Amino acid sequence: MQNMYQNPTAFAQQNALERRVKISVKGWQNATRQDLVSFVSRKTRIAIVDSSVEGNLVIGYVNNQNEAQSLLNWNGVRFAGNALKFEILGNGGGDAGTSKTIVLLKSFLFKRYSPQTKMLDLGNLRNDPDLATNGLFSSQTTQSKIFPAMMKLASKESQLVVESINLSDNELKDLNMISCLAQTYPNLKNLCLANNQISRFRALEVWKNKFKELRELLMMNNPITTEPLYRSEVLRLFPRLVILDNVVIRDETKLQQVFSIPMKLQQFFFETNDLGQSSIDFVTNFLTLWDTNRSQLMALYTPQSQFSVAIDSSVPASSVPNADQNPTFGYYLPLSRNLTKISSERTKEQRLAMGQEAIDKIFKSLPKTKHFLQEQASSYSVEAFSYPQVQGFTITLHGFFEESAAPEIDANKSTPNSAGGRNRRFNHGHGNTPNKLAKRSFDRTWVIVPSQGTVIVASDLLTIRPFVDGSWIPQQVQPEPVLAQGQSPLSPLGPQGVQPITQPQIQPVIPGVPVQGVAVTPLILPPDVQAKLNPLQLDLLNKIHQETKLNAEFTYLLADQSGWNFDVAMKGFRESVNNIPREAFV
Amino acid sequence: MNSQSQTVDTFIKKVFAFLDEKDSQQLAPFLQCFEPTSSKIIVNANPFAQPAVFLETWQRAVVQTQHVLTGLDYHVIPGTGTTVCSVNGKVRFDESGRDKQGQDATAPELGAVAGAGAGPRAPAAKPRPLWGPYFGLSLQIILDDRVLNGDHNCVIYSFNYTMVYKPDDSLMSV
Numbered sequence: 001m002q003n004m005y006q007n008p009t010a011f012a013q014q015n016a017l018e019r020r021v022k023i024s025v026k027g028w029q030n031a032t033r034q035d036l037v038s039f040v041s042r043k044t045r046i047a048i049v050d051s052s053v054e055g056n057l058v059i060g061y062v063n064n065q066n067e068a069q070s071l072l073n074w075n076g077v078r079f080a081g082n083a084l085k086f087e088i089l090g091n092g093g094g095d096a097g098t099s100k101t102i103v104l105l106k107s108f109l110f111k112r113y114s115p116q117t118k119m120l121d122l123g124n125l126r127n128d129p130d131l132a133t134n135g136l137f138s139s140q141t142t143q144s145k146i147f148p149a150m151m152k153l154a155s156k157e158s159q160l161v162v163e164s165i166n167l168s169d170n171e172l173k174d175l176n177m178i179s180c181l182a183q184t185y186p187n188l189k190n191l192c193l194a195n196n197q198i199s200r201f202r203a204l205e206v207w208k209n210k211f212k213e214l215r216e217l218l219m220m221n222n223p224i225t226t227e228p229l230y231r232s233e234v235l236r237l238f239p240r241l242v243i244l245d246n247v248v249i250r251d252e253t254k255l256q257q258v259f260s261i262p263m264k265l266q267q268f269f270f271e272t273n274d275l276g277q278s279s280i281d282f283v284t285n286f287l288t289l290w291d292t293n294r295s296q297l298m299a300l301y302t303p304q305s306q307f308s309v310a311i312d313s314s315v316p317a318s319s320v321p322n323a324d325q326n327p328t329f330g331y332y333l334p335l336s337r338n339l340t341k342i343s344s345e346r347t348k349e350q351r352l353a354m355g356q357e358a359i360d361k362i363f364k365s366l367p368k369t370k371h372f373l374q375e376q377a378s379s380y381s382v383e384a385f386s387y388p389q390v391q392g393f394t395i396t397l398h399g400f401f402e403e404s405a406a407p408e409i410d411a412n413k414s415t416p417n418s419a420g421g422r423n424r425r426f427n428h429g430h431g432n433t434p435n436k437l438a439k440r441s442f443d444r445t446w447v448i449v450p451s452q453g454t455v456i457v458a459s460d461l462l463t464i465r466p467f468v469d470g471s472w473i474p475q476q477v478q479p480e481p482v483l484a485q486g487q488s489p490l491s492p493l494g495p496q497g498v499q500p501i502t503q504p505q506i507q508p509v510i511p512g513v514p515v516q517g518v519a520v521t522p523l524i525l526p527p528d529v530q531a532k533l534n535p536l537q538l539d540l541l542n543k544i545h546q547e548t549k550l551n552a553e554f555t556y557l558l559a560d561q562s563g564w565n566f567d568v569a570m571k572g573f574r575e576s577v578n579n580i581p582r583e584a585f586v
Numbered sequence: 587m588n589s590q591s592q593t594v595d596t597f598i599k600k601v602f603a604f605l606d607e608k609d610s611q612q613l614a615p616f617l618q619c620f621e622p623t624s625s626k627i628i629v630n631a632n633p634f635a636q637p638a639v640f641l642e643t644w645q646r647a648v649v650q651t652q653h654v655l656t657g658l659d660y661h662v663i664p665g666t667g668t669t670v671c672s673v674n675g676k677v678r679f680d681e682s683g684r685d686k687q688g689q690d691a692t693a694p695e696l697g698a699v700a701g702a703g704a705g706p707r708a709p710a711a712k713p714r715p716l717w718g719p720y721f722g723l724s725l726q727i728i729l730d731d732r733v734l735n736g737d738h739n740c741v742i743y744s745f746n747y748t749m750v751y752k753p754d755d756s757l758m759s760v
Contacts (some may be wrong), residue, residue: 084705212757235692239683239757254691258683260759264645265749266631304664312657312674317719319753339591339658348591352661383746387624387728389666396726398750443724443750445672447663459661461672462725467723468751472631575635578643 020070020098022089024258025058030080040084043076047455059089105150106157110506113160120154120162122147123192124169147177151184158526164190168218172196174203175465182210193219199223208237216243262578267378267472271385271393272570273547279384279395280457282448287371289478291404294363300457303355307362307446311336320468327466331367338463361409361459367437381472390458392449400467403437439467505561525552540566543586548573554584590734594660597733597741598673598725602653608686610645617641619624619742621730626744630760637742649758650715653723662731670732672724677749680715682755688713696756718758723752 025048025370028036036058037048048068051060052196062068068088076083108130131146152169154160162185167178188211198219199203217238221226225245226231234244240259242250270276289296295506301307313334318324321379329336329554336342337351351357373380387420388393412435525533525541533541537559543566547553550573562569604616620627620637627634634640657674684690726746733741749760 006642079666101675110707127641212755239681244640249693250691252691254689257647258649258685259681259757262643263629263632263760265760269628269631271626271633298643306661306663308659308661310659310672310674314656314674314676314678315720316751317753320722320751320756321754324750331649337659339595339660340655345591355624381631381748381750383631383726383748385628385744385746387668387744388630389668389728389743390663394726394728394744394746396724398724398746398748402647409722426715441750443672445670445726447670448683458663459670461659461661461670463657463659463672463674465657465674465722471722471752493683574633578635578639 016063018103020049020061020062021063022059022061023068023071024054024087024089025060026056026077026085026087027082028084029056029060030082036079039072039079040074041487043077070467074179101134101149102153104130106151106248109150109154109157109160114161115161117164118161119164119166119190120160121166122150122170123166126169126171134259144177148180150179151180155184163188163193166192168194168196170196172198172199174200175206176203176527179206182207182267186210187213190216193222194218194220195410196222201227201229204233204237209236212239212240214241217241218245265472267381269383269385270547272352273566275384275386275393276547279382279558281395282446283382283395283397284373286446287373291368291370291401294358297363298356298360298456301356301359302458303458304458305355305459307353307460307462308337308351309335309362309366309462309464310338311341312338312463315466316468320433321473322467322469324438324467326438327438327440329464330363331407331411332464335362335365344372349546362504365411367403367407369401371399371401373399377468380475381470387447390447390449392447392455392458394445394447396443396445398441398443398470400439400441400470402439405437406435441470444487453553525556537564540564540569542570544573550580551584551586554580591660593734593736594669594671594729595658597729597738598658598671598727599655601727602655602675605644605732606651606653608650612639613645613728615738618740618746619738621740621743625742626746628744628746628748630748640745644684648679648686649678650686652715652717653677654720662734667731669729669731670728671725671727673723673727675723675725676720677723678717679718679756679758681718682713682716684715685711718756719751719753719754721749721758721760725750726748732738733753 025036025040031039035052035053037051037060041047048058048060048062051058053059062071071086071428072088074084075086077157078084078585089445108128109120111130113119114121125146127439154162165181165185165188172178173196175198191211191214198221201224204224217234224230231244231249234241235249240255241253268276270279286297286300309332311329313327313329315325315327318325333349337348337488339348342348342351353362380397382395382397384393384395442465443463445461446457447460448455473559529580541555541559544550545552547570548555548558550558557568558573562572601616601619604613604619607613607616616639622637627637627640629640634643643730653675654677655673655675658671660669660671662669682690683692725748726744727742728744730737730741730743732739750760
């Protein structure tokens with residue numbers, strides 16, 4: 001429901017909906033429902049809305065109890081050769097009482113909410129004239145129900161963005177009545193419980209491990225504050241609390257430092273600009289073929305190339321967003337070269353595929369897949385850097401795929417050396433159900449050597465694990481706008497579009513290919529600065545900006561300090577990246 | 587050949603043990619595992635120019651950790667003298683609010699004597715870590731083949747450490 005102060009029509013509609021009465025009509029069978037409704041409207045001047053047919057009845061609603069009563073007076077009116085019979089089904093009585101309370105509480109919540117301060121003021125509820133006149137705080141029983149009801153309503157109102165709550169002056173002895181606050185507002189930052197009668201720690205215990213973002217708590221004028229362990233108990237219950245009763249109890253800088261790690265998650269790392277572009281081209285083309293025609297990938301492998309797949313079947317914690325809590329790996333386990341799980345040296349050797357023939361066979365034994373690099377670029381993360389010993393580089397891709405069909409070869413049935421008897425024993429109780437197709441997360445590392453205008457894959461290591469949301473995916477706060485700003489590293493994956501692959505070969509990946517078609521917002525420089533720069537310098541600034549995500553001022557500084565040389569600038573950037581302040585980035 | 591994968595396994599577990607080490611005095615041998623001049627270190631897609639800078643940052647600014655190895659595979663790349671390893675694991679953090687030195691963010695209590703303000707425990711007790719939920723971890727590491735013979739000196743050419751999933755009930759922000 002809308003904020004009724006911003007949208008009075010919605011409020012009126014809501015009210016109208018609460019008042020309407022459900023009715024039924026019998027004896028209309030010789031005509032259509034629509035004809036009946038039109039007839040009633042013409043004849044009685046009463047509209048039946050939201051009508052539907054249920055057996056030999058037409059069920060619908062009229063606007064209010066008065067209309068329903070007057071409709072009853074029309075009983076016996078002839079329509080299409082029959083006498084009609086009207087009946088009231090939904091008596092407004094009990095229902096209306098509940099919905100009236102809901103409306104009342106909702107309007108109360110909006111009255112007590114301040115959008116500017118993001119504060120919900122629930123102080124001194126007892127003496128609120130609105131609540132008092134409606135008798136909502138008249139008895140103990142209603143009191144204990146009213147707050148949970150209010151919280152339930154509040155949690156449905158997306159317009160109530162609440163960072164602070166005031167619950168002072170409510171004669172609270174414990175938190176029983178308000179414990180549900182932790183479910184409604186788990187990320188609450190400020191809470192005031194002053195002027196209540198809370199006296200025991202046990203009362204606060206229900207909030208342990210809740211309110212992990214709580215920064216400030218006010219409990220003045222509660223008996224509990226005189227307890228000798230008051231401060232340390234509160235510290236224990238609220239790990240991020242900084243201010244208690246207007247006194248600073250934790251050093252906020254230190255707190256930040258303890259609960260964060262300086263290496264902030266990024267979606268991409270490319271050692272150089274060119275490597276970024278060629279890695280993305282490689283990964284995109286590789287996975288397109290992987291999803292459609294794996295045999296064509298064989299052109300990338302030599303007799304020395306190696307491939308193996310490892311299953312990491314450890315189930316992620318249930319608090320990981322969208323984690324698959326019940327994964328099965330039926331198709332993969334006979335192929336898995338997870339060395340922490342295999343003890344037999346022979347198996348370790350067998351499960352490493354070397355050369356095209358062996359690699360092709362494992363490829364055919366893996367379920368058919370679909371990756372979503374274009375459609376959901378934000379679900380993938382890539383790191384690529386050079387590997388001087390092979391005169392090439394490595395690309396690591398983290399992400400997910402969907403299994404679209406069973407593998408061409410079922411490894412469960414073609415395990416080498418599986419004598420019939422052993423196989424049956426091994427497969428005891430092994431049905432087809434564990435092989436259901438699912439979404440998986442994976443990490444895949446390619447060691448790539450450029451060679452004569454194309455590339456070869458020296459090594460290809462694939463780990464498959466239960467599906468989860470990638471850690472680099474931002475929480476739902478603002479999912480899309482990142483892209484719109486155009487500085488997002490997602491852009492190289494996105495706007496490229498699917499490149500139709502006509503030739504069986506992967507696009508040659510040669511470091512040094514100029515970057516092209518990468519969407520990036522040009523830097524906005526002050527006009528006087530811009531006027532002094534030549535187009536080459538502007539281009540360089542944009543390139544640095546794109547690579548580093550530094551803001552205009554720092555991009556200019558970096559370029560200037562490096563003598564307007566891109567490589568020098570990037571080298572300098574990489575060396576000092578950990579010392580650059582956060583504000584320097586866009 | 588028999589013990590080759592064992593050796594890699596042992597080395598990776600040693601790397602995890604170093605990452606979990608609380609005492610900075612014990613880290614000198616870890617630094618020696620990195621090739622000193624050209625090793626590439628990338629953590630959560632952030633590059634580090636020097637192994638020493640990475641270890642110093644890890645030691646100073648990351649709370650105590652606990653790593654568990656859940657997946658390991660590797661390929662010896664013929665003719666290069668190097669081996670590429672793909673490692674999966676999980677890691678959890680000490681969410682007690684104390685850093686590796688045992689310092690927490692609590693402001694000193696005015697005039698109060700009892701406890702350090704961090705809970706009703708005996709003042710002399712060694713604080714225990716309060717482990718948070720597990721994060722997912724993917725690590726690619728390129729090693730000199732000497733590691734297969736048990737040599738751990740200057741063997742790490744590159745170290746690409748990425749947290750691939752995170753629980754939303756952790757106090758840690760990454």
